[in-house]
Amino acid sequence: MPIPTAVAEPVTASYLAVWGDPIAHSKSPALHAAAYRVLGLDWEYGRRQVDAAAFAEALDGLDARWRGLSLTMPLKEEAFRAAASRDAHAELTGAVNTLLLGDAIAGYNTDVGGIVDALAEAGITETRSVRILGAGATAASALVAAADLGAESVEISARRPERAAGLIALGERIGISVEARPLDDVAAETDLTIATLPSGTVLPEGAASALAARGGALFDAAYAPWPSALAAAWGGATVVSGLGMLLHQAVRQIRIFHHGDPSTALPDEAAVVAAMRAVL
Structure with missing residues (x-):
């Protein structure tokens, strides 16, 4: 057997x-x-x-x-x-x-879908213009999320605007006009600001209030501690935590x-x- x-x-x-x-x-x-x-x-x-x-x-x-x-x-x-x-x-x-x-x-x-879903939960399902704070890895996800929300133009605000070259190239690939400016050079009003800065980032003096005055709603990827210094300066507009x-x-x-x-x-x-x- x-x-x-x-x-x-x-x-x-x-x-x-x-x-x-x-x-x-x-x-x-x-x-x-x-x-x-x-x-x-x-x-x-x-x-x-x-x-x-x-x-x-x-x-x-x-x-x-x-x-x-x-x-x-x-x-x-x-x-x-x-x-x-x-x-x-x-x-x-x-x-x-x-x-x-x-x-x-x-x-x-x-991450891209996470940003879109978090904004949708706050009632933001479309936008024409976006300002992204920071030019690091999360900023690329924020830029693609902006495209998914229908944005036509994006302004990158960064301490070193030259670091945004890759984001400008990405904007060309997905059909969005992207320009880069220093953090303290707030040129125009925008519908939505997406902050991708590390937790605890201290902005140049006066920059937070200038960004808030022309920034529309705020999505801040940071969430610890909360509110962030930027969120605390945003006033009465919609603010969405990175949570x-x-x-x-x-x-x-x-x-x-x-x-x-x-x-x-x-x-x-x-x-x-x-x-x-x-x-x-």
Whole structure:
């Protein structure tokens, strides 16, 4: 009688994590855990401090139990290079904050959608003109978000306007007129200001009040501490905290991890979002 051959149990890809440096402050584990409880998923989501130099080796060290990764600074460009395929927002910005693992690694940028969704929640679904404060990595996502909202022109306000050359080129690719100015040179009024400056940034004297006077509604990607110095100076106009972006980019990540499509809603998504919002 032949000896039965052992059949290997299928591996369930149920491990996920957020990587970055620094990472101890990340709210992502709490957000994802809250969502997985509502969805009834037995997934584990942790955090790991990984810098850019260690990223490739760390990624190669993951086995078939791993479903996906969330990436924060300074790993979004590294993740872009690691992805075999990328969504349109990732291709435009050159940044990936979500990797869906498997036989071929797929990369996504959910920051763009996170900005759009956070603004929609505040009643802002379209705009003609946008001022973006800062010219770093998040500014590219802000520029693409502005395009998705229908903006025709974007002004980049930065300490070093020469750093905006890539954003000006991106504007040409997506059909938006982009110009760069120093932070203290506020030339015209705009419908919406998107601040991508690091938390705690101190603006030149008088710049915050000038920006507020001509800036329309404010979306400030910073959220700790809150209100930011910029938000506190904004007066009576609409002000949207970066917590909205954090929440909604995570919702889109969970859609990717759940069914591979950032634009298709989760089962009972309203309950999922409510649970995630409760842990912010």
